[in-house]
Amino acid sequence: MRTSFKIIQISATSILFLFIFLTVPSFPLVQNQHAYSQPIIDNSTLGPASANATEGVGLINIHTTPSNVKIPSRFEIVSTVVNKSPNTIMLNASVCESPLSAIFLRNVITRHTQSCTATSPPFKLNSGEEVTIAGPGSGTTYQAGNIGQTAANVTLHYQTENGQAANVTKPFVFTINP
Numbered sequence: 666m667r668t669s670f671k672i673i674q675i676s677a678t679s680i681l682f683l684f685i686f687l688t689v690p691s692f693p694l695v696q697n698q699h700a701y702s703q704p705i706i707d708n709s710t711l712g713p714a715s716a717n718a719t720e721g722v723g724l725i726n727i728h729t730t731p732s733n734v735k736i737p738s739r740f741e742i743v744s745t746v747v748n749k750s751p752n753t754i755m756l757n758a759s760v761c762e763s764p765l766s767a768i769f770l771r772n773v774i775t776r777h778t779q780s781c782t783a784t785s786p787p788f789k790l791n792s793g794e795e796v797t798i799a800g801p802g803s804g805t806t807y808q809a810g811n812i813g814q815t816a817a818n819v820t821l822h823y824q825t826e827n828g829q830a831a832n833v834t835k836p837f838v839f840t841i842n843p
Contacts, residue, residue: 720751721749721833722749722750722821722823722833723746723749723833723835724744724746726743726797727742727743727819727835728743728839729741729742729743730742736810736811736812737774737809739808740807740808741799741800742766742767742799742800742817742819742837743797743798744765744797744798745795745798746790746823748790748792748794748795749793751792752825753790753826754789754824754826755789755790755826756787756790756821756823756824757787757822757823758787758788759783760781760785761782761784762802762803763800763801763802764798764822764823765798765800765819766800766819766820767800767801767818767820768817768818769807769815769816770817771811771813771816772810772811772812772815773809773810773815774807775805775807775808776808778804778806780803780805798821809841811841812841812843814839814841815838815839815841816836816837817836817837818834818835818836818837819835820834
C-alpha cells in the first residue's frame with residue numbers, strides 16, 4: 666500500500682513538473698510581434714572554413730528555429746557542420762552542451778542561467794561527413810527583444826584529433842519583424 670502511494674506521488678510530481686516546464690515559457694508577454702529568419706544564404710567570408718572550400722570545417726544552412734519567433738519567445742540557432750578537413754574532429758555535444766553559439770549585435774536578449782551537468786563523450790565527425798546541430802546549450806537562452814535586422818556571429822567550437830581547441834565563425838543575418 667505504501668509503495669503504491671509513493672509511486673502515485675512521484676508520478677503526480679513528475680507530471681506537474683513537466684506541465685510547468687513546458688507551458689510557462691510559451692506564454693507571450695507581448696502580442697503581434699514576430700521574427701522571421703531570412704532565406705538560407707551561404708554568405709561565408711572565411712575562405713578555407715567555408716563549406717565551399719576544399720578543406721576545413723564549415724557552417725552551412727544557418728537559420729533560426731522556429732523560423733517565426735514571437736517576441737519575447739525564445740529561439741535557437743541551427744546549422745549544418747561540414748567537415749572537409751582530412752581529419753576527424755570532435756564536437757562536445759550532449760543533452761546539456763552544444764558546440765554552437767551566437768553573439769548578436771542587437772535585438773536579442775541572451776540570458777545565462779544554471780545549466781545541467783550531465784556529460785557525455787565528444788561526438789566524432791569524420792572527414793567528409795556533416796551533421797546538423799542546434800545551439801545554445803543548456804543554461805543559455807536567446808530571446809527576441811526588438812524588431813529589426815539582426816546580425817550575429819555564429820561560432821562552432823570543436824577539437825582536432827589531437828585534442829587542440831579550434832573554432833569557426835560565420836556571420837548570419839535575420840530580421841525580427843513586427
